[in-house]
Amino acid sequence: MHIKVKYFGQIAEVTKSEEEVIEFSGCLISELLDVLYSKYPVLKNKDFQVAQNQELVTFKTEVSGNEIALLPPFAGG
Amino acid sequence: MSRYSRHIILSEIGQIGQDKLSNAKVLVVGAGGLGCPVLQYLAAAGIGTLGIIDFDVVEESNLHRQILFGTSNLGQNKANAAKTRLEDLNDTITINTYSYKLDYQNALELFNQYEIIVDGSDNFETRYLVNDACILTNKPLVFGAIYKFEGQVSVFNYQNGPSYRCLFPNPPKKDSVPNCSEIGVLGVLPGVIGSMQANEVLKIVLGIGKVLNGKLLCYNALTSQTSILKINKSETEISKVLKEQDSFHKKALLSNCGFESIEISINSILDNEKVQFIDVRELNELPKIENITITSIPLSELKNSIHKIDSEKKKVIFCQAGIRSKQAVSILNNLNISNCYSIKEGASEIIEIINNRHYTEGTNQAICSKQ
Secondary structure (H helix, E strand, C coil): CEEEEEHHHHHHHHHHCEEEEEEEECCEEEHHHHHHHHHHHHHHHHHCEEECCEEEEECCCCCCCEEEEECCCCCCC | HHHHHHHHCCCCHHHHHHHHHHCEEEEEEEECCCCCHHHHHHHHHHHCEEEECCCEEEEECCCCCCCCCCCCHHEEEEEHHEEEEEHHHHCCCCCEEECCCCCCCCHHHHHCCCEEEEEECCCCHHHHHHHHHHHHHHHCEEEEEEEEEEEEEEEEEECCCCCCCCCCCCCCCCCCCCCCHHHHHHHHHHHHHHHHHHHHHHHHHHCCCCCCCCCEEEECCCCCCCEEEEEEEHHHHHHHHCCHHHHHCCCCCCCCCCCCCECHHHHHHHCCCCCEECCCCCCCCCCCCCCCEEEEEHHHHHHHHHHHHHCCCEEECCCCCCCHHHHHHHHHHCCCCCCCEEECHHHHHHHHHHHHEEEECCCCCCCEEEC
């Protein structure tokens, strides 16, 4: 299936894009992340949370939506 | 009163709403990029009691985004400088300033004096401290954070909603996320995000609209796109904080965790602050600093000279270039001696700065005041 993946903050700097479509045949968010880790190894060292269809989910959640977002924490003020 | 007439004619606010604003008590943590617009709008809106906590001083590199300050404020404490500006904007409200660092020892007592806490801090250590203190004092937290061209806004711990730890359970790995001073920020970005935070405060106080409770708003200044993501409450994360309630005030800020927390400028040392100045250079190193009381402990002897360190005072350590002083802070922290800071200026710069200030000797403390 095709998944639209959106990137924020430092994550978008690693992927050099704000969103892209990933071809994915697995089941869990963690498996989708494995696909992204092999494409962008630096991501493994980054802190982020994942949202699916605009809702924060755990990495053990099943991929059921068509839009995933990778969200890092920001420190600045 | 004509000051609030444009609020009062709104049927959603009216005199009743304006009275709610004037009875509200809001504490803003950090008077920086986010804190400045938050404070400006809350003061203008007539929030009756505003608290401002910030230990930092105004620097020239702040002026492109910290809109309450001008060149005449350089070197002044941010909380005090903000108060001066805000009193001119609205002299009918009460503004309390706290020109010191928020820590585990003072947070709960301070938060208890206010109804809403706004986080405008610039490091994760303070953000988690603010979040946990809001859980323990049961105060809503209006959160804002920025990174280069992007910002996040949310309201945590509001009406039994999620906390920041429900979104990001633990602080990120040390040094993995840079802050504004290290990486830069678009000047207008904190203006946008801070204004959104001020708006959330007004909605909470007035009881109108939909508060960003359990929702994280993400804004990108370059694409003008906003996304709103739903955050679910994690009882596990919140109960972890509640379980540590009794030991909360015993925790120490890990100075190596914050980005700028151990390094301060000599300019940030305040009038009447109880300070022990410690010179960690070797005894023969020049120039010597005169006019203020100095404890000389060469770095090599520091571990064996703990008896010379005054536990009651803030320890302010300097050397020739600001490197050994940082090592000294780290050594002292490892010996469980807290409240230690490294002066980023070297000895000759310090002399130049204190020559431009007038120091009066107290028995045990250097009292400094600007001429």
